[in-house]
Amino acid sequence: MSSQQTNNQFEELPIQQKFPNIIDFFQQYTAYDLMPTSARVLTIDADTSVHRALRIMGDNATSSAYIYDPKTQLYCAVITATDIMKACIIIQNTFFSREAIHDPVEFARRNNIVFENQIGVQDLLQHISIGSITQQQNLIKTYTTTTLYQAISVMVDKNVHRLPVIDHDGSILLSLTYRQICRFLVSKFCFNTKILQKPILETGIANTNFCTVNVDSSVLDTINTIVNNKLSVVPVLDKDGKLRDVFSKYDFQNMGDSGIIDLNQKVIDVIQKRPHHIEGCVTMPISCTIGQLLRQIADKNLHRMMLVDDQNKEKLTAVVSLRHVLKYLTNADIYEEDQVDNYQYITGSKQNSLPQGDLQSSSMKEIELTDEDQDWRLFQRQNADEQF
Numbered sequence: 001m002s003s004q005q006t007n008n009q010f011e012e013l014p015i016q017q018k019f020p021n022i023i024d025f026f027q028q029y030t031a032y033d034l035m036p037t038s039a040r041v042l043t044i045d046a047d048t049s050v051h052r053a054l055r056i057m058g059d060n061a062t063s064s065a066y067i068y069d070p071k072t073q074l075y076c077a078v079i080t081a082t083d084i085m086k087a088c089i090i091i092q093n094t095f096f097s098r099e100a101i102h103d104p105v106e107f108a109r110r111n112n113i114v115f116e117n118q119i120g121v122q123d124l125l126q127h128i129s130i131g132s133i134t135q136q137q138n139l140i141k142t143y144t145t146t147t148l149y150q151a152i153s154v155m156v157d158k159n160v161h162r163l164p165v166i167d168h169d170g171s172i173l174l175s176l177t178y179r180q181i182c183r184f185l186v187s188k189f190c191f192n193t194k195i196l197q198k199p200i201l202e203t204g205i206a207n208t209n210f211c212t213v214n215v216d217s218s219v220l221d222t223i224n225t226i227v228n229n230k231l232s233v234v235p236v237l238d239k240d241g242k243l244r245d246v247f248s249k250y251d252f253q254n255m256g257d258s259g260i261i262d263l264n265q266k267v268i269d270v271i272q273k274r275p276h277h278i279e280g281c282v283t284m285p286i287s288c289t290i291g292q293l294l295r296q297i298a299d300k301n302l303h304r305m306m307l308v309d310d311q312n313k314e315k316l317t318a319v320v321s322l323r324h325v326l327k328y329l330t331n332a333d334i335y336e337e338d339q340v341d342n343y344q345y346i347t348g349s350k351q352n353s354l355p356q357g358d359l360q361s362s363s364m365k366e367i368e369l370t371d372e373d374q375d376w377r378l379f380q381r382q383n384a385d386e387q388f
Helices: 022-028 050-059 081-096 104-110 121-125 148-158 178-188 219-228 249-258 267-272 290-300 322-329
Strands: 002-006 039-045 064-069 074-080 162-166 172-177 233-237 243-248 281-285 304-308 316-321 364-366
Touching: 022 148, 022 178, 039 050, 039 172, 050 064, 050 081, 050 121, 050 249, 064 172, 074 081, 074 162, 081 104, 081 121, 081 219, 081 249, 148 162, 148 178, 148 322, 172 178, 178 290, 178 322, 219 233, 219 249, 219 267, 233 267, 233 316, 243 249, 243 267, 243 281, 243 304, 249 267, 281 290, 290 304, 290 322, 316 322
Parallel strands: 039 064, 281 304, 281 364
Antiparallel strands: 002 039, 064 074, 162 172, 233 243, 304 316
């Protein structure tokens, strides 16, 4: 395992001219402009076990890492929490389900694997390398000169959530993500355009036919839902259909930190063991605008937002992902009818962060919205030791 650091200032970016829409904003800036003062990129050798990789990712508070092949001395793939979920599902179905086709004890004996206690999923993960579960991947990468518009287009087209930015010698300088682009947009852009004042419901990007699990659902059923539907988080409802919480890839990683991966336990039991530093369920009213949504996603560092009924905060109405918001904002057709008023950029000056603090004492948090701060500025911090 290794990490690379990069140092680059981008406090005062020159603005050459004003642009009519957000597309031109994304076309002006490149991946180089998003490079923080100091950042770490997590890399893991391809022969590392899946279980150890899960622990390493948990210790570094990240849900992904780049795989380095010491034989070719190249970065060959990305390992994510979803990849490890898939491996756990395969092991569970192959060795521990009612329809299991192999006996784990006999399998261990044939492969000269010795276990001190009863064999579990986590034990078999210790004998599977991360290189073996990511063999079919093709690492999609980009360069510092790539514009943010191009980067978003590639991520949407290739259905990836991160792009490694490499330099001339093949070293990874930065991991470009939707969330990082969102934070940059929020920190550099005045939110007084008509398109950002449009309610989410009018855009058609909010998913009202979303997947959910019950509080009594097993972890196995829950991660099956996440993997099969390509989700990063799934809402957890109680028996009355009220939103109780969400189960995310970070909750799954927390299971790995405990040393035992019990896929048969109830999902609510895992959620109740969630560390305080991991964000729980954050909600917004269904009437929120695109601008309000982007602000809160940037502040809470989320990828998906739960939208609840304006009158009933426990009634989940829709789920919207940052990927679909940015895809919408980079569609030139939406700007033909919506003209921009008083377009401005923010450059150079010190910016005030959104006041922090618990919005509620429980893991369910509902964002209070206001548009009084149309000059709202966030995240003009140097992102010291930020991990992606």
